Amino acid sequence: MISVALTVDGHAASATVEPRTTLADLLRDHIGATSVHLGCEQGACGACTVLVDGELARSCLLLAAQCDGRAVTTLAGIGAPGSMHPLQEALRDSHGFQCGFCTPGFVLTALALLRDNPAPTEAEVRAELSGNLCRCTGYQSIVEGVLVAAERMAAE
C-alpha cells in the first residue's frame, strides 16, 4: 500500500491505496469525487477527464501514485449549483447534454480549450472535443454551448 496526498478542487485529500490504483479510482472510491465518470477505462471515451496541475488528463490512465503532491480539478470544482461557471451556464442555455454521463470530460476539455484558445472556430471546437464521446446529443448542442461560452467569456 502507498500513501497519496493531493489537492482535489482546492481541498487537501489523502488516501492509502494499492500501488495499482488509478487516479480515477482514487478520486471516486477513496475521496468521493464521483463527478469523475468511467466510460471505458481505456482512455478512449474521455468521460473521466480531469485537470492535473491545469493540464487535461484521463484519470483512468494515470496512477494515483503519479499524482502525489499535485492539484486535481474535477467538474464539481469549477462551479456549483447557484454559482456555475460561465461555461456551465452556456452549456445549460444550449441544452448541451442529455444523460449527463459524458458531461464531466466534455466540460473540462472545453474549459482547457477556451483557456488556450479563447476565440475558437466551430471547426476548432469540434476537433478539440473529438477525443470525447457522447452518445446522446450528436454534439451540435455541446459545440454551440462552447461557442456561446467563448463569446460571453470574451465579453467579460
Next chain:
Amino acid sequence: MSRLVGSSVHRVEDERILTGRGQYVADVRVPGMLHAAFVRSPVPHARITSIDTSAARGVPGVVAVCTDDDLEVADMRLWGPPELLRPAFRPLTADKVRFVGDPIAIVVAESRAIAEDAAELVDVDYELLDAVANIDQALDASRSALFDEAGTNVLLQTSHVHGDPYAAFASAHDIVSLRFVQQRQGNVPMEGRGGVADYSPATGELVYHAAHQNPHQLRVSLAALLGHPAHQLTVRCGDIGGSFGQKAYPSREDVAVCAAAITIGRPVAWIEDRSENLLAAGQAREETIEVDAAVSADGDLLGLRVHMTLDQGAYQLTTLPSSIFPTIVRVLLPGPYRIEHLAFDTTVVATNKATYVAYRGPWEAETFVRERLLDVVATRLGLEPAEVRARNLLRADELPRRGVTGVTMEHLTARETFEQALDLVDLPAFRAAQAAARLDGRYLGLGMATFAEPAPGPPDYSRALGVGASPRSAQRAVARLEPDGTITVFTSQSPHGQGHQTTLAQLAADGLDVPIDQVRVVHGDTRLTPFNLVGTGGSRAATLASGAVVGVTAALRDRIVAVAADALEANLYDLEVADARVSVRGTPSAGITFAEVAARLAPDLDVAYDFAIPDGGWSQATHCCWVEIDVETGIVRIPRYLVVEDCGALINPAIVEGQIRGGVTQGIAGVLYEWAAYGDDAQPLATSFLDYLLPTAAEVPRIDIVHVESPPQGPIDFRGVGEGGAIGAPAALTNAIEDALAPFGVTITDQYLPPWKIVALVHGTSVMTRPA
C-alpha cells in the same frame, strides 16, 4: 404567468449534471457493500466439463464465488408467444457456454479489483463445439444446436399474408428483387449496465439500485426469478447514463447480483465495464431481408413479398421475445404508403453471439428496406425517386384508413413533411449541381426517406402486434400538494437523458400556475411511482406521461380551488390561481395560499389520474441527406442534413431537437462507422472503443430541423421523437450514397458502408469511372 410549455426552458436536470452532482448507479454507496465481477466464457460454444473455484475462493478479500449451483434462481424465461421456441437458460450458465462473454460465475469481494483478480483464477474446462457465427451457419442443420432441448438453431418460422399479394404480383409490370443486410450494432450508452443489491437479512428487504428503463418491470421480474416476495423488493433508479434500449429488461447479471446478495447476506454492487458492455450487454439490427416488389410501369408499389431473418444471438430476453422485432417490422412496413398487399415470412435464428436487444427504433428495418426499395424502383424505371415517393405516399383524402396490417393510419402528415422537404431541397438545382460536379470528378448525392413512427401509435397498434388484447393501456400519474404548497409529481417514466424532470414539470407548472421550481418530478423508485410495466421506451412519454400529468394537475387544481372556494366563501368561478395562491378575482387580498389549502386538505393530498392511448399517435418525418463521396478513399462527407418532422406540439423545443439529432447521429453511425463484428468463428472483434467506432464531434454533421405545424390531434397533442431520428437516417444516407455513386451503376443493399466498402462498390462494376 407566461406559459412554460412550448419554450426551451432550462432543464431541471442540468444544474446537477453540469456541476458533477448527478447520482448514477456507480455512485451508490451502501454500508458494507461488496463488489462483484463475472467470470465469462472466452469461447463461443462449448460444453462445460468442470468449474474449479477453489483458488479464487482462497484470495484474501474474496467473500464468495457463486456458480449456478450456489444461487437459488429460476429459469430466466418469463414470457413469449407459443410459436417461438424458447429454450430454458440460467442467470449463470451451467451446462454450456453459448457466446464469448457468457456469465459462468460471480465473484464477490471487498473490492472490484480483488473480484477481478479472483475471477481470473476460476478454472473452467471446456469441450469445444463448432460455433454458429451467422445466419447462414444457423440455417445449416449440420451445425451444433445451441440448445439441446430445441435441437435446431431455427427458433421461429412464421408466414403472414395481408391483402392479396398473389394477385398483385400477377398484375405487375416488373418485379424488383433485393436482399438487404443490416449488420450487428451496439446500443453503447456511455454508462454501462449495473446494479447495487442492498439486501437486509434482518428484514428480508431487497432494494435494487439500478440503471433501468423499466423499474416496475424489473421489480416484478426479479421477484419472480428470485422467488422473493414482491412486497419486500424495491427497485430504485437515479440518474441513468443513457440506454437506447439496452437497459430495458431484467438481465442475467441483475438476477445473479441480487441472488448473490441474498445468499451472502450483504449488499453487492456490480458496475459493468466497457469490455463487458460491448461483449455481453446486447446488440441489435442484424437482419437479412429479402424483398420482391411488384411494381407498375409508373412506379406504384402493388405488393411486397418479404422474408426477414433475424439473428437473435444466443439467449433470448426475459421480457421481450425475439419474435417481436420482425413482428413490428411487418406491421409498420407499409407505413404512410399505399401498400395494400404484403406477404411476410419470418425466421429467427440462434447464434453464438450476445443477445439481440431493442435498439432505438427497433423496427428501423421497415424504413430502411422500404425507402431503399423506392429509390431502386425509381432507378429501374428511369424516374426521380421523389416522384415515386410522391406517387405512393397516402394522400389526406385517403385517411383515416385501417392499414393492411391492422393498424389505423389517422392524422397522417408524412406527405406534408415530404412536400415541405421537397420545397426546401430544390431538386432541380441539386441535379444541376450534381451533374456539374460529376464533370469535375466529384460525386454528390441526395437521399430522402419518409416514415411514420408509432409514438405511441394508435389504440389498435398493440393488437396489430399481437401483444395485447386490451386496446387501451393507461398511464398513471400522481400529483401531491405538499404541506408547504409545493407540488410533487410521480411518474412511471424512467428518464435516462430525455429530460422528463423538465418537460413534466413544465406541464404541471402551467397546469397549476406555479413557478417551475415549485414542482418536483419523482421517477425511478417503485415504492413511490405509479405501476407500469413500461417505463421510458417506445417514444411513449410525450403523449402518455404528458397526458397523465396534464390530467392529474387539472384534477389537483380542481381540488385546490374547491377547498379555496369553501374557505373564502366564494363562487368557484370567481377564483383565480397565480403563484401558488388562490384569490377572488378583483379582490387579490381575499386569498388563500396552496400551503393553507394543504393544511385543510390533509391527509388527502394525493391525486391520481389515468390517461388512455388516444387515436392517431404517429410522429412522422422526411429526412434529407446530402453527401459528397471521395471515390478514391471511400470517405463519405455529409455537408447537409435536414429533418422535416411533425411530432405535434412541442413541450420543450430544445429537448425535442436534441432527441432528433441524437437519433440521426446513431443512424448515420450505423451506416458509416458501427459494426459489432464477429469472426466466422463467432469470436467478437469489436470489444473496445478502439474497434467499435463511435462518431465524434469531428464527424457528425450539423443537423437542421424543421417542424411541420399541423392541426392538433386532440387535447394532448404531444408525440414522441425518441426513435425517429435513428429510423430515418440509415435510409436517407444510403439513398444519398447510391445517388452519388449512380455513375458506377451501384445498387446498395448493405447498411454498413465504411470507406473500404465504398471503394469496393466503386470498383466492383465494369461501368466507367468517370462520365465522359
